[in-house]
Amino acid sequence: MATSHPLTPVSRHDLRALLGAQKKAYYRQGIANLAQRLERLDTLFNLLKTNQLAIAEAISRDFGHRAHQATQLAQLFLGISPLIGVLAAGNRCMIKMATHSNHLSHH
Numbered sequence: 001m002a003t004s005h006p007l008t009p010v011s012r013h014d015l016r017a018l019l020g021a022q023k024k025a026y027y028r029q030g031i032a033n034l035a036q037r038l039e040r041l042d043t044l045f046n047l048l049k050t051n052q053l054a055i056a057e058a059i060s061r062d063f064g065h066r067a068h069q070a071t072q073l074a075q076l077f078l079g080i081s082p083l084i085g086v087l088a089a090g091n092r093c094m095i096k097m098a099t100h101s102n103h104l105s106h107h
Contacts, residue, residue: 015094022092032090040087048080 010018032040048055086093 019094022094026092037088037090041084044080044083044087 083093083095
């Protein structure tokens with residue numbers, strides 16, 4: 001399974017392996033407790049904060065040089081809000097990148 005930077009594209013095989021690992025972790029560990037959920041939300045926050053500019057630039061290239069502020073707002077409401085709910089509920093997830101987000105998918 002790929003262990004590269006979180007924004008590096010991975011193969012279908014790697015995605016299947018990641019999904020399999022998530023399923024095994026769920027069956028082994030069950031639903032995450034509060035401390036684990038908070039840790040996962042902190043990890044998400046730090047990942048987004050650290051990569052904020054790179055994400056905004058990639059989305060801007062994908063969608064016609066949109067202003068970074070508009071990108072950040074759209075990212076928060078459209079892409080991240082459901083993920084926050086998933087992690088807060090103690091679940092695991094994978095995000096499928098849109099086919100028209102070529103730059104973001106390959107960052």
